[in-house]
Amino acid sequence: MNDKERILELREQLHTHNYNYYVLNRPAISDQEFDHLMHELEALEQQHPDMYDANSPTQRVGSDLSQDFPTVRHIRPMLSLANTYNLDEIREFYQRVSNGLNGQPFQICAELKYDGLSIALHYEKGRLVQAVTRGDGVQGDDVTGNVRTIRTIPLVLNGGVPDEFEIRGEILMPWSSFERLNRERSEEGEELFANPRNAASGTLKSKDSRIVAHRGLDAYLYYLLGEDLPGEGHYQRMQTAREWGFNVSNDIKLCDTLQDVWDYITYWDTHRKELPVATDGIVLKVNSLAQQRSLGMTAKSPRWAIAYKFQAEQASTILHEVTFQVGRTGIITPVANMSPVLLSGTMVHRATLHNQDVMDALNLHIGDNVLIEKGGEIIPKIVDIDWEQTNPECRGAKIDFITHCPVCGTPLQRNADEASTFCPNDRECAPQIIGRMEHFVSRKAMNINMIGSELINSYFNTGLVHDVSDLYYMQHDAKIRQSIEDSKQVPFERVLFALGIRFVGETAAKVLARKYKDIDSLSQASIESLLETDGIGQVIAASVYTYLRDDRNIALINRLRQAGLQFALSETQLTQHSNTLEGQTIVISGVFAHHSRDEYKRMIEQHGGKNSGSISAKTSFILAGDNMGPAKLEKAQKLGIRIVNEEEFLSMIE
Numbered sequence: 165m166n167d168k169e170r171i172l173e174l175r176e177q178l179h180t181h182n183y184n185y186y187v188l189n190r191p192a193i194s195d196q197e198f199d200h201l202m203h204e205l206e207a208l209e210q211q212h213p214d215m216y217d218a219n220s221p222t223q224r225v226g227s228d229l230s231q232d233f234p235t236v237r238h239i240r241p242m243l244s245l246a247n248t249y250n251l252d253e254i255r256e257f258y259q260r261v262s263n264g265l266n267g268q269p270f271q272i273c274a275e276l277k278y279d280g281l282s283i284a285l286h287y288e289k290g291r292l293v294q295a296v297t298r299g300d301g302v303q304g305d306d307v308t309g310n311v312r313t314i315r316t317i318p319l320v321l322n323g324g325v326p327d328e329f330e331i332r333g334e335i336l337m338p339w340s341s342f343e344r345l346n347r348e349r350s351e352e353g354e355e356l357f358a359n360p361r362n363a364a365s366g367t368l369k370s371k372d373s374r375i376v377a378h379r380g381l382d383a384y385l386y387y388l389l390g391e392d393l394p395g396e397g398h399y400q401r402m403q404t405a406r407e408w409g410f411n412v413s414n415d416i417k418l419c420d421t422l423q424d425v426w427d428y429i430t431y432w433d434t435h436r437k438e439l440p441v442a443t444d445g446i447v448l449k450v451n452s453l454a455q456q457r458s459l460g461m462t463a464k465s466p467r468w469a470i471a472y473k474f475q476a477e478q479a480s481t482i483l484h485e486v487t488f489q490v491g492r493t494g495i496i497t498p499v500a501n502m503s504p505v506l507l508s509g510t511m512v513h514r515a516t517l518h519n520q521d522v523m524d525a526l527n528l529h530i531g532d533n534v535l536i537e538k539g540g541e542i543i544p545k546i547v548d549i550d551w552e553q554t555n556p557e558c559r560g561a562k563i564d565f566i567t568h569c570p571v572c573g574t575p576l577q578r579n580a581d582e583a584s585t586f587c588p589n590d591r592e593c594a595p596q597i598i599g600r601m602e603h604f605v606s607r608k609a610m611n612i613n614m615i616g617s618e619l620i621n622s623y624f625n626t627g628l629v630h631d632v633s634d635l636y637y638m639q640h641d642a643k644i645r646q647s648i649e650d651s652k653q654v655p656f657e658r659v660l661f662a663l664g665i666r667f668v669g670e671t672a673a674k675v676l677a678r679k680y681k682d683i684d685s686l687s688q689a690s691i692e693s694l695l696e697t698d699g700i701g702q703v704i705a706a707s708v709y710t711y712l713r714d715d716r717n718i719a720l721i722n723r724l725r726q727a728g729l730q731f732a733l734s735e736t737q738l739t740q741h742s743n744t745l746e747g748q749t750i751v752i753s754g755v756f757a758h759h760s761r762d763e764y765k766r767m768i769e770q771h772g773g774k775n776s777g778s779i780s781a782k783t784s785f786i787l788a789g790d791n792m793g794p795a796k797l798e799k800a801q802k803l804g805i806r807i808v809n810e811e812e813f814l815s816m817i818e
């Protein structure tokens with residue numbers, strides 16, 4: 165068997181093992197054996213870039229090339245469902261269906277309603293070609309690159325599938341991944357995601373598909389659309405979809421009577437808490453496709469389906485006080501302190517009130533009984549005053565949002581169009597300085613892992629350190645000294661992130677570093693120029709612009725630069741984007757439509773490949789445009805060298 169046949173064989177085997185593992189939960193080989201096959205495939209694909217395939221199992225790791233999400237039209241519009249919280253309306257739905265079918269018998273397929281974001285996956289000839297978010301139902305974002313990294317979504321299907329079809333489902337972040345992610349974010353001083361749905365949606369819109377690959381998203385599929393699909397019932401179709409390779413829930417059930425439906429609802433209202441992913445209700449669908457057709461649609465949603473939403477769990481408790489926390493960027497968060505109460509299995513005594521608007525809307529008084537709720541959220545929230553237990557005639561003092569910083573006493577500010585209130589005294593306000601230092605040393609920033617929160621607090625409180633630059637000019641013991649020394653090699657983009665410029669996260673720091681290449685050019689950039697950068701909008705641009713014009717920030721940067729930190733991209737970063745073409749010798753020939761020949765030459769080098777003027781046995785492939793010379797063509801054919809066109813080449817290095 166030659167390399168190319170082996171590549172195809174490995175891909176097929178790995179697809180099957182993925183399916184066994186992620187869909188059937190029945191791995192047939194050990195993780196180690198799996199990794200072994202994967203490494204073999206990676207190595208072979210490196211040697212044969214012409215065998216590139218976006219649907220290869222190796223592509224699940226994602227790429228850091230920033231991507232845009234073009235808006236595309238759905239092939240079939242994505243409808244939503246009628247929603248209800250009310251069991252009587254389920255009875256009415258059942259009756260309406262029965263009347264609509266003139267009393268014919270019918271079955272209902274009952275399913276869990278997964279609480280994530282819906283996705284439409286388009287397959288052609290058994291291969292994933294496009295993944296589109298719901299958007300407004302008519303058009304959505306093309307997030308194919310990110311979706312490819314989700315391991316429960318098959319890239320290539322198990323034989324015998326229709327030529328073209330669409331399958332819809334929900335992308336979710338399992339509780340375990342969600343908790344891990346928030347733990348990491350809290351260590352990094354980053355804002356936490358309120359619930360797995362927000363986390364999944366933030367992740368799916370990430371410009372860096374490696375982030376998506378890392379965050380462990382999952383997917384359940386629940387609706388098949390297309391011509392010539394097998395089966396006359398929804399339930400049967402979903403079983404077939406599972407055989408094709410899709411992750412279809414095992415908890416869907418056919419109900420013959422309304423009583424069966426009640427039993428399903430009652431069972432899952434409690435047992436859903438044991439599931440690895442968030443659900444917020446159940447969905448009922450008329451099973452027979454013929455009956456679905458005969459019932460038809462209203463303007464907004466099908467008449468053959470309804471969603472029933474579970475009530476979020478609530479508890480009532482007494483509010484004692486509201487405290488105000490100051491974050492690293494000066495933002496003030498009000499936190500309610502309450503008598504401990506049991507809610508969804510955990511004792512709760514604090515709840516976030518988010519910001520001034522949320523607090524004002526609740527109109528809280530000391531001693532009020534409040535209703536707290538934990539919907540999809542981990543952090544409970546106050547949804548209302550519990551008027552059954554609060555006497556409107558005799559309430560405690562009204563709780564107002566503060567006007568001055570609780571730590572440094574500076575008058576607070578709030579910008580128009582922003583929900584948050586902040587303390588502007590970023591130079592002297594202790595939690596802000598300490599928060600910035602914690603951010604600076606954190607793993608994704610300078611990674612000075614020998615200095616933790618406690619040490620920072622003690623450095624600050626004893627007056628040893630006033631800002632992060634002091635860390636580089638003071639005496640340390642040996643271990644810390646080494647990790648400080650190491651941090652001087654941290655690349656520019658992470659140094660930029662470490663500075664803690666408001667709104668500049670990892671991704672923004674990366675694109676700014678790549679575009680401007682060093683701090684001096686970035687400092688000179690106009691707002692217009694900043695705005696022309698991918699992913700940089702008004703808010704970030706203004707923040708960067710102002711930050712770099714503040715004398716004290718300039719002094720800080722100079723002091724850090726003098727200490728030896730990286731304020732420019734390194735030589736290798738400047739020239740190389742990836743090593744996709746490493747070891748490849750490529751000949752360019754013909755006329756091109758998308759880029760000039762020189763641009764292609766540069767791209768080849770930027771991805772680690774070598775340009776060559778003449779075809780020989782050493783040539784890995786020919787990048788051919790139109791009108792490739794006949795002599796070259798003949799030689800290439802004789803030597804059996806593959807010819808790659810522009811589009812193929814661009815997707816190879818994408």
Ligand code: IVH
Nearest residue numbers: 243244245275276277278282386387447471
């Ligand atoms: S079926 C035309 N089944 O809930 C029918 N939807 O409120 C299409 N959802 O937009 C949807 N779990 O995002 C269906 N088992 C399930 C579902 C489900 C969650 C979501 C979906 C839909 C929304 C409707």
